[in-house]
Amino acid sequence: MDLADAVVLKQHLIDPEICIRCNTCEATCPVGAVTHDDRNYVVDPAKCNACLACLPPCPTGSIDNWRRVPLARAYSVAEQLGWDELPDELPPEALAEAGAADTAGEALPVPAAPTEVGAEAAASAVSVAYGATVPPWSAAHPYTNLYGPKAAQRSVTATVVGNVRVTEVGTEYDTHHLVLDFGSTPFPVLEGQSIGVLPPGSDAAGRPHHARQYSIASPRNGERPGYNNVSLTIKRVLEDHQGRPVRGVASNYLCDRQVGDTVQVIGPFGSSFLMPNHPRSHLVMICTGTGSAPMRAMTEWRRRQRAAAAAGARQGHDSAVEGGKLLLFFGARTREELPYFGPLQNLPKDFIDIHLAFSRTPGSPKRYVQDLMRERAADLAPLLADPNAHFYVCGLKAMEEGVVLALRDIATQAGQDWAATAEALKSQGRLHLETY
Template structure:
């Protein structure tokens, strides 16, 4: 494992007042990070960045606002090292790590001009901030500030990190019991519904949680592939009720976000799996993107593409409760976007759900001969209904999909609230504080 050789630069250096200060440097543990991009998407000052392998924190930008800490599904973001303020770990050093370095000793800090007596050391910390002002003095709209880090009050207890780099078991082996394509065959948009069985190994999950799958082999640097995160698409009692199994929604990646050809390591591995194959799994992850359980709860789900996975899980759990006669009341509303209906996973099954059970709204942005429509456009068309739901303390909003959709969706909620004479800032903060607005974008 590569460890940092970072040493305080002393020798003939002149130690000034800044170098004698102590920095509580924010770092990310690469051993348990699942590269989900939550931290980078959440950071309001763009202090977090990544390469093809590691996520890292720029000490010159980090202002200790802690916005990234609660949403992290694994806790990898909540790591700190006492460093000389003039000599923090560089981005280059952090990008080379496979594990966090040990704490510097008092002797090493003293060599760098930092007093070993903590009482006599100036600890540097920036003033927390939640936005960066634009050139005209106005703050840009920051949708991430409304993202709840707490689950709904009635959510079931979530188990997390049962398997992983620092757990007793490094991974659990699951068996593929099904792999079905859920988009139209012959199209370039290839999405699969994968079913995994854990046998007798405990793997309790809830709707809204995720897992990590470890692809076999090594990367271009000869290092084992890191786990890729996928949202669970099945309800808490399994894709097949009464069995220890889950399902996932996986899109085969054949190009990057710029449209350049690329073959996604994990997605292609998963989409090509056959029944009977074994898969290494870590997790589960996630403690906040959980559905409410109280009967009055309304759920508004807004998603694109494979962001439909947690929405499918929530919908199926509600459907099973309804069929058993154990759940009455509470509305389900879905806004689902894709380029075309042929590229939308689960299109057929969704069409068969009863209209009095779920209110479904489809947005297609690439239908030939039709104007582009996005989920936020449909939300505005349904403003009258959404205003009433916004007024109810029993309504919960879940957003999942590409990062590019997040701002438009939250802006639509803000505008709809204003149309209904609701004060958005207080409402938005209330949605966050009561665990009722959850944003999971990537």
């Protein structure tokens, strides 16, 4: 009997019913074992070495699924891409009939195949090496997966109560600020979490569209304080990453919603990309485009805390908020394509330190967020060494490596041991990378 037929593989699989296609698993896999098509994310059994690096960052738990199968008959990538749900576990007798002699044995992971080192592989390595998978120690407790395919309630109906374009008319980047109200249905969220929206209709194969994930752009007490609502930052997708024309199923659906329309929502998701709540904690926020959503949520929560403290002080109450520094590095192609450009200009200068980078301004050199970070090295270096400082990176995957390299250079030039600093940032939940 061939050895491959004599062992059992504990195969790593992704549950397509609860996966929200956020790309976290593929971004964090150090051996390139996770891949996807326009429908599913799957694990290649020929590459997976069961290192479990992808488990902690997954916001839904869909990545933490396993099936015991004869090693020679592992589920292929092509099989997994066609699934709408996980297969049942094979009974012991079925394994025995298939020729598996050691049905009680431990998983025998398949050795990882060499992976091609390129831009995407480098960015994935950055996520694995430096991105924290634990929240800040003082973060509030998040509620996750309250609604979804395998929750007590599959989805919740939200009503659109606001839809405003937040980029200038006339630019191809049509970005909207959408406000969803949940009425009497509980939907607790924290800054840094996300939700899934279920667009109506079906794909080319006649299957219902899977959920699309969007970061929440409002603070924990709602876009409108005291109301059970959240806001999202939605960019209308009209082309893919290669520049080919394509209409994003969910983005166009959401951008076209009118006040009074309803949408189906699942979630909330995310338990690590959360803000600290202890006094004197500093936030360094680095983002591009719609990656500004969680940064807006965190900034607005801090702004409301400051306003409440000021109101209390005027009434003679000792309600001072010992807020730390807020630094924002925000990038876009042009000023016209920067979401929330107007409101950003109205934030008090003593409240937040804002730096804007534009890479396609006619007649001006290209500038990226990492360029601005290097210019502020004297301010960032002490924060890298400060256990009260937390760094958040959100936006396109292409920015991730450049931002981390800038942090490395800033730390090194300040005489810090980058290896020790990077380990502290990761283990203490102080550097969070959420790119797509």
